[in-house]
Amino acid sequence: MEKIGPQFRINPWRGEFDDAATERAFRQYSEAQMARALRRAVLVWAVLVVLFGVLDYPKLGWSAEFQLLFGWRLATAALLVFFYWQILRKPALAPAGYAATAVEIFGCFLFFLLYFIRHDMVTWVIGVIAISLLALFMYIPNRVYLSLLTAGFLIVGMMFCVAINGFGVETLIGLAFILMLPTVVGFFTALRWQVAQRQHYALLMQVMTVNSDLQSEVRRREALEVELKRQATTDPLTGLFNRRQYEMLFQRERERCNRLHQQMSLCIMDLDHFKRINDEYGHDAGDAVLRHVAQQLSCSLRHSDVVGRFGGEEFVLVLPDTGLEQAVAVLNRLREDLVATPVPVNGTLLPVSATFGITEVREDDTELEAILKRADRALYEGKGAGRNRVMTA
Incomplete structure (x- = not known):
């Protein structure tokens, strides 16, 4: 004993x-x-x-x-x-x-x-x-x-x-x-x-x-596995899907929509004058703005929608079962919500606006890159037209 x-x-x-x-x-x-x-x-x-x-x-x-x-x-x-x-x-x-x-x-x-x-x-x-x-x-x-x-x-x-x-x-x-x-x-x-x-x-x-020790170890490993999976599929700053994950989810939703003959839209969103925020208020303020916008996107869109960080201040929005006209209405409402909710940083309310370039995913589209380029062209047209607007392609 x-x-x-x-x-x-x-x-x-x-x-x-x-x-x-x-x-x-x-x-x-x-x-x-x-x-x-x-x-x-x-x-x-x-x-x-x-x-x-x-x-x-x-x-x-x-x-x-x-x-x-x-x-x-x-x-x-x-x-x-x-x-x-x-x-x-x-x-x-x-x-x-x-x-x-x-x-x-x-x-x-x-x-x-x-x-x-x-x-x-x-x-x-x-x-x-x-x-x-x-x-x-x-x-x-x-x-x-x-x-x-x-x-x-x-x-x-x-x-x-x-x-x-x-x-x-x-x-x-x-x-x-x-x-x-x-x-x-x-x-x-x-x-x-x-x-x-x-x-x-x-x-x-x-x-x-x-x-009991084994069960604790199993729970710890399961939690670690979940965390590793989260880190592998999400952007560490905003918590949104990273490029690898939103591309995979896009393909899955695209196949489903094609099978059910449903419409689907894709949008690239870019924050207006984001470089100015970094230059005037510092990168910490910029990070706070990105996290705020990410939360707004997650709360405003449906659970079936896919939201990912494209890079820098750009975001990708995948809207399954949504036609172009309906998507424009959704994104205009989202654009207005962003303007109406400035970000508090160090006692200052920073105004936030964004420009959206949106395109409908067509049945003959074979590559995601081509769809993104189409949405990106609409985005730059919106920036050229004065920003803070939704443009279609």
């Missing part, structure tokens, strides 16, 4: 983890199972206590001795039933062990009464005690050292009863040997079982820890 971790080191004589926190965790883990086993054992014990009382009547009759003995049996059974109910309400009593030990010690007094009242079956009583000592360790779930405490109380109490009855030292030694034998066997059997349970728990915790 050392290889697993010092917190899982097990005391070889108590059968429990040396680390208190680990032991508490184990008891909580095994609480439900121990509670079920203890309830079952207590119920069987209560039934046997009452049933064996039937054997007293033929010998004792309705005597004071029978009434005393049977009354004690009923009190023991009642205590056991009450304890059964308490375990049902509070399962944590089972792994703690102290309540079970108190009930066991109370049950020992029944054997002492049997010894004094049933003189005709003293040998039988001692035999039952030996069996009970074995069952104490192997059938009633409890912590090993608490079971040993109960066994010690029963052995000492029984030897005291024998001693005050006038038996000699030889008899006491023989009785001690008889009762110690099942105690030793039961103790080491229960100890071995409890150590095995905790070893199993320690291995389970190690496996769960490894699985």
